[in-house]
Amino acid sequence: MTSLNGNDLDARVLRGIALGSAVTLDEKALARVAENRKVIQRILDEGRTVYGINTGFGQFATVVIPPDQLATLQLNLVRSHAAGVGEPLPKDQTRALMAARINCLLKGHSGIRPEPIRLLAACLNRDVLPVVPSQGSVGASGDLAPLAHMALLLVGEGLAWDGEAHIPGGRALAKAGLQPITLEPKEGLALINGTQLITAVGNLAVARLMDLVPLADEIAALSLEALRGTRAPYDPRIHQARPHPGQIQVAAHMREILGETSEIAESHKDCTRVQDAYSLRCIPQVHGVTRDALKFAGEILQRELNSATDNPMIFTETQESRSGGNFHGQYPAFACDLLAIAACDLASISERRQERLVNPAYSDLPAFLTREGGLESGFMMAHVTSAALVSEMKGLAHPACVDTIPTSAGKEDHVSMGPIAARKLMRAVDALEQVLALEARMALEGVRILGMAPARGLEPLMERLAAACPPWNDRPMYEEIAHAADALRVHVGE
Known part of the structure; x- marks a missing residue:
């Protein structure tokens, strides 16, 4: 059970709600909402035009x-x-959208009554979910279209999910024992004016990346062992001399995983190679900047999740209404585009390590990680799949937030295209998860072929992968990729 108060929702908690956790509404926040509503009533009573x-x-x-x-x-x-x-948005994203809007309304600057917020929370808790189309918002005057589809449910209209089917919103409310509301002045606008689609989807992506980014280090370390690479580039003195926080963190993580040595490391202690390729040597630098990007963008998206994004804003203390631009989605749009770039770069360097794992010109391993080359194709097409995913991710990394098509008769003359950025980001995260699963599976096979023990810090990852993926002989590769991806999700606790 998650208590929402408008101030301290974060990506991991939002993911829990998206996956089914119930919510409660903080009573102090509801009291703040009720007081704020009195400003609207006063404006109406005084006959002001606002x-x-x-x-x-x-x-x-x-x-x-x-x-x-x-x-x-x-x-x-x-x-x-x-x-x-x-x-339609997937159900988990719809739940996140509803929770994000509730949290925004609880800030107490929207001029809404508590009743619509209570109904929205009741719908969320009873899994009465609106059908929200994924396209139609430019992320400027808020995510108006998606939030309007959400708001239709509260008045007993629109469509709602019934299993995998769609039914009228009014029927869905009735099946759950809920009654629709009648919107009062300002309340329709209060429900639809805000950046909650961008913010909800962006934060769900952040929650996943918070798991995938450190996991990428572990998988890279497994590849390093399979490729018989050196630990020397992770010397802390190197990274203190260029003190980017993410770079220092990744180097420390690699040292923690790999330890000082292993049976594999000892086997090539006196080899003639001087330096490893960049995809191994520069893991702290490349993985590190993705950590810094995740921190920067994650903080933007968390602030947005706990912001009032209405227009006009209603201020209880001064009994005023003020028009502004908090609905503009440029902040979360920038964050989503940056994270799509970060995800693409993590996948890109992973694909380069995969090339080294399957290409005998770059390693001591047999071609495509099979001893029966010719009779078997091994991981030939697995690498092709990875290359296809990374190529697609490069397109997804092109920023949406630099585009703008003026709308609303020129009133909205600069828009963020944030919903497009958020959708691209989620697709990029999906692809990254698959690319990392492919690398993990290849690296596992490489270590098996070497027949020596890798670093002890890799044992938990190895055990999960090995339990899901027996030693290779040609079999349906799509099943193998799915098994590896599932093992990685369990490893990070999803």
């Missing part, structure tokens, strides 16, 4: 709406903005 409360939206901001049409205004807003298309 954007988002009793006016139209965007280009229609100068149109004043009569008091008897304010509820219709909010419902029309949600209906008209539910303009998404494409494949």
